[in-house]
Amino acid sequence: xxxxxxxKNAEAESVDPIDALLSAHGLRRTAAARTVLGWLLAxxxxxxxxxxxxxxxxxEGTEADGAAVALDRVTLYRLIDRLTQVGLLLCRVxxxxxxxxxxxxxxxxxxxxxxxxxxxxxxxxxxxLQANANDLxxxxxxxxxxxxxxxxxxxxxxxAVRGVCVDCATSAPDTAGVAA
Numbered sequence: 457x458x459x460x461x462x463x464k465n466a467e468a469e470s471v472d473p474i475d476a477l478l479s480a481h482g483l484r485r486t487a488a489a490r491t492v493l494g495w496l497l498a499x500x501x502x503x504x505x506x507x508x509x510x511x512x513x514x515x516e517g518t519e520a521d522g523a524a525v526a527l528d529r530v531t532l533y534r535l536i537d538r539l540t541q542v543g544l545l546l547c548r549v550x551x552x553x554x555x556x557x558x559x560x561x562x563x564x565x566x567x568x569x570x571x572x573x574x575x576x577x578x579x580x581x582x583x584x585l586q587a588n589a590n591d592l593x594x595x596x597x598x599x600x601x602x603x604x605x606x607x608x609x610x611x612x613x614x615x616a617v618r619g620v621c622v623d624c625a626t627s628a629p630d631t632a633g634v635a636a
Contacts, residue, residue, distance in 0.1 A: 481542040488527055492535050493544060496559040501580045503548060503556035503569070506533060543610065552576050568592060568615040574624035581617065 474494050475485045483489060495513055496504070504512065510532050536557050539545040546560040550571045556578055568581040596613045603611060 477544060481544060483538060483542060488531060488535055489539070491527065492532070493539060493559075496545060496557065500559050503546075503558040503578050505554055505556055506536065509536070509557060541610075548578070548616065550576055550578060568617070570621065571616055571618045572621035572624055573618055574620050577621060579621070581615075 472490070474490050474497070477493065478485045478489055491513060492509070495509070506529075510527065510529060513527055513532075536545060536547075540547045540557065543560060546558045548556045548558070548569070550556060554576070570579045570581055571577075572579075592615065596615070600611050600613060
């Protein structure tokens, strides 16, 4: 005779991973929170400004029953602030003082990225630094452990390299021979 799965097991199997993340971090599982976190987790290698995120989500905000999810500017600001405070999002401020948000994987202590000081493009460096990823991770864990020993809490690390990207460097006029 076949046994039916218990109701508790059926509920455990149907738990949405985004709902589980929100609950585990003490956040309400609202449609807006699911939409924002779901979008950022689906695009883990991209960081978004508030305006870029609002534009990207403008067509995404619907619940399972087709009802629209209100994601006005203030709601989105408050939501990304809460997601950042609990460590689900990484907030970086680039050279132009623009905030950019990206999903923060729980297993990662530092997300290396390059910020172009000319075009302000933000590019992940994880692939470029793959050979040194373990060294970077160990250094981040060591720094975070030292700060934690001093009493700091709820930390993440932002590893930013700033300069001029290849596209901007090759499109800039040659000024090497010009006297100032």
